Amino acid sequence: MIELEGITHRYREGQPPALDGVSLVIGAGERVALLGPSGAGKSTLLRCITGLVRPTQGVVRFRGRPVTGASPGELRAIRKEIGVIFQEYHLIEPYTALGNVLVGRFGHLPLWRVLLGLFPRADRELARRALAQVGLADQAQVPVRRLSGGQRQRVAVARALVQGGGVILGDEPVSNLDPATARMVLELLCEGNRREGTTLVLSLHAPELALEFCDRIVVLRAGRVVLDRPAREVTPGDLAAAYGLRAPASGAPGAPPG
Amino acid sequence: MYGTTPGRRLVLAGALAAAIAWSVWVTGFEPSQWDLSAVRSFVAGMFPPDWTVLPTVIAEMGETIGIAFLGTLLAFVLAFPLSLAAARGLFPDWIGGLVRGAAAFCRAIPEILWALLFLVATDLGNISGILALAAHNVGILTKLMAEVYEAAPAGPQEAVLSTGAGRAAVIWHGILPWSLPHLFSHLFFRFECNIRTATVLGLVGAGGIGHLLMLHRSLLQYDRMLVDTLGILVLVLLSDALGALVRRQVT
Numbered sequence: 376m377i378e379l380e381g382i383t384h385r386y387r388e389g390q391p392p393a394l395d396g397v398s399l400v401i402g403a404g405e406r407v408a409l410l411g412p413s414g415a416g417k418s419t420l421l422r423c424i425t426g427l428v429r430p431t432q433g434v435v436r437f438r439g440r441p442v443t444g445a446s447p448g449e450l451r452a453i454r455k456e457i458g459v460i461f462q463e464y465h466l467i468e469p470y471t472a473l474g475n476v477l478v479g480r481f482g483h484l485p486l487w488r489v490l491l492g493l494f495p496r497a498d499r500e501l502a503r504r505a506l507a508q509v510g511l512a513d514q515a516q517v518p519v520r521r522l523s524g525g526q527r528q529r530v531a532v533a534r535a536l537v538q539g540g541g542v543i544l545g546d547e548p549v550s551n552l553d554p555a556t557a558r559m560v561l562e563l564l565c566e567g568n569r570r571e572g573t574t575l576v577l578s579l580h581a582p583e584l585a586l587e588f589c590d591r592i593v594v595l596r597a598g599r600v601v602l603d604r605p606a607r608e609v610t611p612g613d614l615a616a617a618y619g620l621r622a623p624a625s626g627a628p629g630a631p632p633g
Numbered sequence: 634m635y636g637t638t639p640g641r642r643l644v645l646a647g648a649l650a651a652a653i654a655w656s657v658w659v660t661g662f663e664p665s666q667w668d669l670s671a672v673r674s675f676v677a678g679m680f681p682p683d684w685t686v687l688p689t690v691i692a693e694m695g696e697t698i699g700i701a702f703l704g705t706l707l708a709f710v711l712a713f714p715l716s717l718a719a720a721r722g723l724f725p726d727w728i729g730g731l732v733r734g735a736a737a738f739c740r741a742i743p744e745i746l747w748a749l750l751f752l753v754a755t756d757l758g759n760i761s762g763i764l765a766l767a768a769h770n771v772g773i774l775t776k777l778m779a780e781v782y783e784a785a786p787a788g789p790q791e792a793v794l795s796t797g798a799g800r801a802a803v804i805w806h807g808i809l810p811w812s813l814p815h816l817f818s819h820l821f822f823r824f825e826c827n828i829r830t831a832t833v834l835g836l837v838g839a840g841g842i843g844h845l846l847m848l849h850r851s852l853l854q855y856d857r858m859l860v861d862t863l864g865i866l867v868l869v870l871l872s873d874a875l876g877a878l879v880r881r882q883v884t
Binding site for chain 2: 427452455456478479482483
């Protein structure tokens with residue numbers, strides 16, 4: 376589904392690379408958690424998949440189609456199939472919550488509808504349902520600039536949900552939510568995964584959420600993959616070692632949590 | 634300035650003195666030769682002001698506002714697509730460079746020069762004024778508006794782009810909603826400036842209150858000129874107040 380082959384990316388010549396030879400194959404229907412300290416390259420990796428970043432080296436393929444070196448038209452077709460939840464939400468401030476969620480439908484609609492903001496009833500329904508799913512049904516007509524950080528993040532989640540391409544990439548999708556709402560949103564994403572086989576690639580700051588909701592853990596450090604293992608086989612010692620911390624109990628695999 | 638040495642201060646003082654001496658020499662600035670009797674007769678001629686021209690003055694003030702409004706609007710309509718083309722990062726660099734160059738040319742020519750050109754070309758007062766304002770301001774607005782788009786946050790643009798939408802959608806939904814208040818702020822400021830400029834354009838024959846002032850001056854009707862001048866003063870103060878009010882609402 377998503378293939379990364381020897382991806383190296385430098386934002387600036389002469390600086391250490393943000394990604395350093397990352398190869399990763401993500402299958403359809405997987406729930407992948409990207410972990411690692413900030414600056415490890417998680418955001419860059421996600422941005423390479425949608426072609427927002429063109430890696431300095433390496434090849435990215437999405438459903439067999441090359442993302443790297445794709446024409447603008449091909450890139451649009453690929454992006455249409457990938458819902459993205461951005462770390463900073465990236466909402467359109469003057470628009471309502473519903474208006475922002477409908478942005479997720481842009482790729483599916485003819486240009487005149489997008490420019491006039493005339494959305495078919497089915498799309499409006501879809502957007503309202505997504506807002507209800509993230510618990511914001513009664514905020515649909517509120518401009519997002521009046522919403523709290525957590526509410527804005529959920530609007531961004533709803534926008535990715537309505538895109539309906541079968542893949543959702545999330546860059547810290549629950550970083551601004553209280554624990555209960557974070558679980559609700561992750562539960563929602565996992566429900567899409569169970570019911571429709573949506574592939575999830577989520578960068579998360581909390582390893583315990585990753586272990587609970589994802590079936591595969593990938594840890595990045597300094598632009599390299601230092602751990603890639605099914606979630607049920609990952610021990611706290613593995614994580615500590617991957618993060619470059621001293622392991623709780625000597626770091627041996629299978630060691631009991633300290 | 635405070636950190637300069639005595640030597641440098643001496644050089645600066647010398648340069649200033651030389652500049653003054655040279656300027657007096659080239660302009661023939663010689664107060665002792667001023668004919669104060671002309672000033673006396675001019676001031677005496679202004680009083681009492683001839684208020685019978687007030688209705689005409691008010692009508693011409695309206696015309697000046699109309700010239701400024703249509704000139705600004707025309708400039709904005711032209712600058713809207715041009716500014717998008719001029720903004721860095723939206724269209725290929727060579728298009729942007731070309732448009733930025735053309736805009737720089739338009740604003741390098743002062744309105745009054747544009748007005749004289751259009752007066753020769755069209756022989757129509759008001760229309761020359763409108764076209765002159767539009768020609769100069771399309772250059773200014775194209776630059777200012779392009780700078781607004783360049784400053785627009787990248788996030789919403791990326792979000793729109795990531796849905797598979799094209800450049801038109803990115804501009805329309807990713808850039809413009811954020812830019813709109815800034816665009817209006819620039820637009821109203823230009824309108825305010827253009828009301829002032831339109832009075833001056835009248836002096837060269839491009840319609841409005843300035844035109845009336847020039848007419849009264851050439852007929853030596855100083856009592857009417859005073860009323861014209863007061864009209865201009867009111868107009869400029871009004872446009873200042875209006876601009877301040879609108880900018881407070883928008884931003």
